[in-house]
Each structure stands twice: as C-alpha cells, then as structure tokens.
Amino acid sequence: MTVRTPDPNPGWLSELALDETRSRVPILYVEAVPVRVDALGQVEHVGLLLRGSAMTGVMTRTIVSGRVMHGESVRDALVRNLEKDLGPTAFPQVPASIAPFTVAEYFPLPGVTPLHDPRQHAVALVYVVPVTGECDPRQDALELTWLTPEEILDPRVTDELEGGRGHLVRQALAHLGALS
Amino acid sequence: MTVRTPDPNPGWLSELALDETRSRVPILYVEAVPVRVDALGQVEHVGLLLRGSAMTGVMTRTIVSGRVMHGESVRDALVRNLEKDLGPTAFPQVPASIAPFTVAEYFPLPGVTPLHDPRQHAVALVYVVPVTGECDPRQDALELTWLTPEEILDPRVTDELEGGRGHLVRQALAHLGALS
Amino acid sequence: MTVRTPDPNPGWLSELALDETRSRVPILYVEAVPVRVDALGQVEHVGLLLRGSAMTGVMTRTIVSGRVMHGESVRDALVRNLEKDLGPTAFPQVPASIAPFTVAEYFPLPGVTPLHDPRQHAVALVYVVPVTGECDPRQDALELTWLTPEEILDPRVTDELEGGRGHLVRQALAHLGALS
Amino acid sequence: MTVRTPDPNPGWLSELALDETRSRVPILYVEAVPVRVDALGQVEHVGLLLRGSAMTGVMTRTIVSGRVMHGESVRDALVRNLEKDLGPTAFPQVPASIAPFTVAEYFPLPGVTPLHDPRQHAVALVYVVPVTGECDPRQDALELTWLTPEEILDPRVTDELEGGRGHLVRQALAHLGALS
Numbered sequence: 066m067t068v069r070t071p072d073p074n075p076g077w078l079s080e081l082a083l084d085e086t087r088s089r090v091p092i093l094y095v096e097a098v099p100v101r102v103d104a105l106g107q108v109e110h111v112g113l114l115l116r117g118s119a120m121t122g123v124m125t126r127t128i129v130s131g132r133v134m135h136g137e138s139v140r141d142a143l144v145r146n147l148e149k150d151l152g153p154t155a156f157p158q159v160p161a162s163i164a165p166f167t168v169a170e171y172f173p174l175p176g177v178t179p180l181h182d183p184r185q186h187a188v189a190l191v192y193v194v195p196v197t198g199e200c201d202p203r204q205d206a207l208e209l210t211w212l213t214p215e216e217i218l219d220p221r222v223t224d225e226l227e228g229g230r231g232h233l234v235r236q237a238l239a240h241l242g243a244l245s
Numbered sequence: 246m247t248v249r250t251p252d253p254n255p256g257w258l259s260e261l262a263l264d265e266t267r268s269r270v271p272i273l274y275v276e277a278v279p280v281r282v283d284a285l286g287q288v289e290h291v292g293l294l295l296r297g298s299a300m301t302g303v304m305t306r307t308i309v310s311g312r313v314m315h316g317e318s319v320r321d322a323l324v325r326n327l328e329k330d331l332g333p334t335a336f337p338q339v340p341a342s343i344a345p346f347t348v349a350e351y352f353p354l355p356g357v358t359p360l361h362d363p364r365q366h367a368v369a370l371v372y373v374v375p376v377t378g379e380c381d382p383r384q385d386a387l388e389l390t391w392l393t394p395e396e397i398l399d400p401r402v403t404d405e406l407e408g409g410r411g412h413l414v415r416q417a418l419a420h421l422g423a424l425s
Numbered sequence: 426m427t428v429r430t431p432d433p434n435p436g437w438l439s440e441l442a443l444d445e446t447r448s449r450v451p452i453l454y455v456e457a458v459p460v461r462v463d464a465l466g467q468v469e470h471v472g473l474l475l476r477g478s479a480m481t482g483v484m485t486r487t488i489v490s491g492r493v494m495h496g497e498s499v500r501d502a503l504v505r506n507l508e509k510d511l512g513p514t515a516f517p518q519v520p521a522s523i524a525p526f527t528v529a530e531y532f533p534l535p536g537v538t539p540l541h542d543p544r545q546h547a548v549a550l551v552y553v554v555p556v557t558g559e560c561d562p563r564q565d566a567l568e569l570t571w572l573t574p575e576e577i578l579d580p581r582v583t584d585e586l587e588g589g590r591g592h593l594v595r596q597a598l599a600h601l602g603a604l605s
Numbered sequence: 606m607t608v609r610t611p612d613p614n615p616g617w618l619s620e621l622a623l624d625e626t627r628s629r630v631p632i633l634y635v636e637a638v639p640v641r642v643d644a645l646g647q648v649e650h651v652g653l654l655l656r657g658s659a660m661t662g663v664m665t666r667t668i669v670s671g672r673v674m675h676g677e678s679v680r681d682a683l684v685r686n687l688e689k690d691l692g693p694t695a696f697p698q699v700p701a702s703i704a705p706f707t708v709a710e711y712f713p714l715p716g717v718t719p720l721h722d723p724r725q726h727a728v729a730l731v732y733v734v735p736v737t738g739e740c741d742p743r744q745d746a747l748e749l750t751w752l753t754p755e756e757i758l759d760p761r762v763t764d765e766l767e768g769g770r771g772h773l774v775r776q777a778l779a780h781l782g783a784l785s
Contacts, residue, residue: 106339239599419779
C-alpha cells in the first residue's frame, strides 16, 4: 500500500488505512444537533436520528455526525454530513461563526469521559443547527424524530443515544436556555 | 408624576421620564449586525443602515439598534428592532442561543471606550443576524446598503459608523472569520 | 427632585429613585458563578452563597450578583460585586472576553421564564469566574459553600437557589462540560 | 509494520507513520494565544514566540501550538503544549470551558484560507490563555516577547507570524475587545 498514488476519491480511505489511522491520531468529526426554532429563535423541537444496527439489530438514537475528510473544510464537512443524514431539502442554517458550542471527546474505553466510541479516539466540533425544510434521512437512518426539549430530557430517551450523546444533547439544550 | 398608574403603553416612557432614567442607570440595548451568508454559512455581505439626521443634515451609518423595554424579553426586543430597521419581510434568523457575541458599552463621554453615545450610558447585547428576505427599512433610515467584508473594512466606511460602531462591525467580522 | 445636581455618590440611587427606575426600564446586572478548577481547567467545586433574610428568616442560596451602576463599566461592576460577595482575597480570574456565557432574564411575575425577581425586571450578564484565593463573604452572606457538580445538581440544592438560579447553575455546569 | 504491537510511546509516531497519516486525515492541533491581563481581565500584552529555523535561518513568530496525541484529552494536550512552549512556571489559566474561541484551518496549499501549513491539513482548536507566571520557552523557541495590542497589530509584526497566524492573533484581539 502506498499513499503517494493519486487517490481517485481524495479524503476517502480504505478500511485498512482507516483502521491504521485510527490507531495513530484522534479522528476529527463534525456533529450537529438539528433543531426547529420559532420566530424568536427559541428551540421548539430537537431532531434525533433512529438507526438500526445491521450487526446487532439494536436500535440506537444519534445526532448528525461524520468525519472531516483530508482536504475538506469544516464548513464543507458540516454541510455534507447534514445532507447525508437529513437529506437534500432540510435547508440547514449553518452557523455564521465556525466556533463550536462545545467539543466532544470520544475515547475507545468507556468511562474516561461521558462519551465513548469503541472504534476510535474521536474529537468532534459540535454545532446546533436550525433546519427549516423537510428532512428525509438516507436509507440507513430509518427515521428522524422531532422531540420537545421536555421529551428529550426523559432519561429513557437520553440513555438511548449512541456513545453517550445524551450528555451532548443536554449540553446543547442548556446552551439554548432550554434545559429547564 | 406617579409611576404607579397603569401605563397605556407599558415600556414606553415620556421624554422627561426617559431623560431622568438615563441619568440614573445604564440603559439596556440590543444591537444586530445583519449579514447575508452563503450555503456554507460564510458571510458574503454586511448590511449597514444609512441615516440622515433631521437636526444636522449629516448622514451616518449604523447597525440595527434599540432599547429593551420594561417587561420585554431580549428576544422580543431583538425581533422588534430587526423589524423596525429592516422591515417585515427581512426574515432574520434570530440566534438559537441568547448569549451575545459581544457586549458593547457606550458612555456619554467620548474616549472612555471606542464607543460612545452622547445621550446616555448604554450597554448593548450584540448579535450577528443572517437575513434571507428583502429588507425595506422604515422611513427615517433612508437606505440599507449591503457591503462585502472588504468594502466595510475600508476606514472611510468604518469611520462613518455612528458612535464608533465601526469597531463593533470589525469585531463581528473577526468573530465570523472574515477579518482577513 | 432634580437629577441635574451633581451626585455625591454617582451611580447610587435613593430607594425612591431606584423604585421609580425599576418601574421604567429593565435593570442591568452582572452575575458570576464562582468555581474552583484543577490544573487542567476542569471545574472541581462551585461556590454558593448562603444568605439569611432578615425579614422572613428563610435561608436561601445564591450566586454573586449585583447592579451595574450608571457610568460604571461591566468589568468594574463584575470585580466590585465579586469583592463584595467573596471578599478582597478571593483573587477572581475575571474573563478576558466580556461576552457572557449566557444572559439571564428575571421578570417580576414568576413563570414567564425559569427565573424571577419580585422587585424588578432585571437582565444579567452571567459569567463563570474561577477563584484561587480565600473567600470571605461580607456580613449579610452568612456562608460560602463549595459543592461538587454532583452535589449541586441534587434538586434539593438547586431548588434552594434564589429566583430560580438553580437553572442558571445547571446551565453553567453544562457550559463547563460538567453536567454529566 | 503493525499497529497492533503495544507502543512504548503511545501517541508518538515515527516520521514515516506521521507523514503517511498526514496524507490521510486532517491532523488535530491545539493552539493558544498567551496573554497578560490586568485585574479587570483586560488584555495588556500578547506573548509571541520567536523561533529560528535550523534549515533556513529565517526567524518567524508564532503562538503556542501542538498536536493532540492519540488517547490524549484536549485539555491535556493544551497544558502539555503550554508547558513545552512557555516553560513550567508560566502558570497558565486554562479555560474552564473547552469550547475554543475559534477553529483554525491550515491547508497545505497557500491561499485556500488565510492560514496554511506546507506539511499538512491541520485543524486547530484555538484558545486565549492568560498566564501569570514567568515564561521560559524551551531551547528551540529562542524568545518569548510580550507586545501590546497596538504593537501586535502593526502589519510588520502580524506579517512575520508563521502560517498566516497574524490573522488568528487579530481575531483573538477582536474577541477580547482589544482590536480598536
């Protein structure tokens, strides 16, 4: 394997190369908590993706999440992953400032932080993104559900969130003044 | 004068009462830098209001600005002042988080801070607000001009901004990563 | 009463003038959540003030809080109120950026927001302030207690916080990534 | 080469492995703008590192900067790099919130953004860090210079900053309200 050969899909890695890379450096992600807001900008609903695992059959909830590719800007990665997970007609309002509201650190070992990812050490820039259009998740995310802040703070919901992301969603709601 | 009588226009004060109040406490304002952003959220243009003074005939540039009334929420004040200065079809994207990107302090005496307001000690919560619709300022703001970040950083433009707000607009552009 | 006479204590108002002003405009406050952090900047303890009411005998918990005076800068007000509530040897690390992590809105009527203040409509710029020295509250705050994030999130503690400020402290802990 | 063998220096990579990794994914950095602040938290001086290149003999200025290692938390990386570049007695005040004030994107090709790094695609979480102790940079950073905001905004200084970081320092000063 040589990495010097021009890559027909720059930024995309083979499974082997990705595994190797994951053992060497933290992998940079962007994540987004999709929200619906009212005319005053106040959050009314939070969008959660419900995803079934082909391997385990277990259903898990998650938020928009994906890698930043080599050579890709953070904004491009955010828009690409929003479209991947919410479809082409979601019309997300990508933040005008690139500063994330928080940084999420996922370690392979559970318990280091409230967040974990068995595949890797990942660091995610996390944004709150209002969406105004119709959301139509791609195939492998079976459903997008809009929940009120009250519904989402139910431990039965937050505990279903993959990798401890219930913690992140609570943090997002606090940031929006909707923790109550 | 008694303040106990129910006010037919709660929040609105007579000139006398406002002058007296201005001598007693800092007056709370909301201010907004209107921007047009591209699909990636990057600022393309900043909107400046051009206003003629009836008294002096001098034209000054400014941003969206107005008081928070007694009993009025910060979000309500922000939306009301956006509509007052940009018209009813501007469709502003009011921020989902109420934390301002900066706080602007105006003192009556010039030179204390880069900002001043001869009428009063004012403290403003300042937001960047993307607008997507058509802007149609009310009568006394003669014109809304959209300028690129490069155009706006021209000292001839920033120096025209009322009360030293060129400082604020530069700060907003830095916050958006568009200072260059 | 004339406000044109030079004030021997500028910024300080008679009870009458303050009451009148409170009926006219929102009153600007600064508030601070005092914290102790470890060498990595992670919050270890949050400081709560325990205050007894002379009138009711009820003990309430609160955070550092006070008005911004006429002519006083936000930074001066923050430092003055930190010293008033934590004493002269607290050595607070006043934030280098004046942007608050949130804005707290207190209305006279309970229920409008999670926060209320029967005396007035108040708007507070809220900061998290690490302190490194010894805290020695002034007389009318009987005690400063340092609690861990876990202890403070106990509803019995947060419910004791004056004016709904348990909401604010939870928001501060979320901002610090310590909501868990 | 196998990555499954336990690494005696986890997180540290051979030059070959690092080069390969740099061609695959964006590399995560932490960067810090060291500042001295007054009792009110206002920035008085910004610290710049002056570094001579062994290869070219050219002197360049920079800020605190370094990689986040595999398995290392962002806070640990920030503290480690502050100590590496400022010495063990700098006593940095690591931010209580992990949210950076901005995210810096360095691409190998100049001109994509104001920032570039010929070695790699790097993404840095950037913080402002007040330091209170004595700074004693390690050998390869020849000097730490404290400059006032006015001095640092001189284009002759900002243009000397490595990789376009003059842009970042201006952004930091704007964030601190010291752009003027």
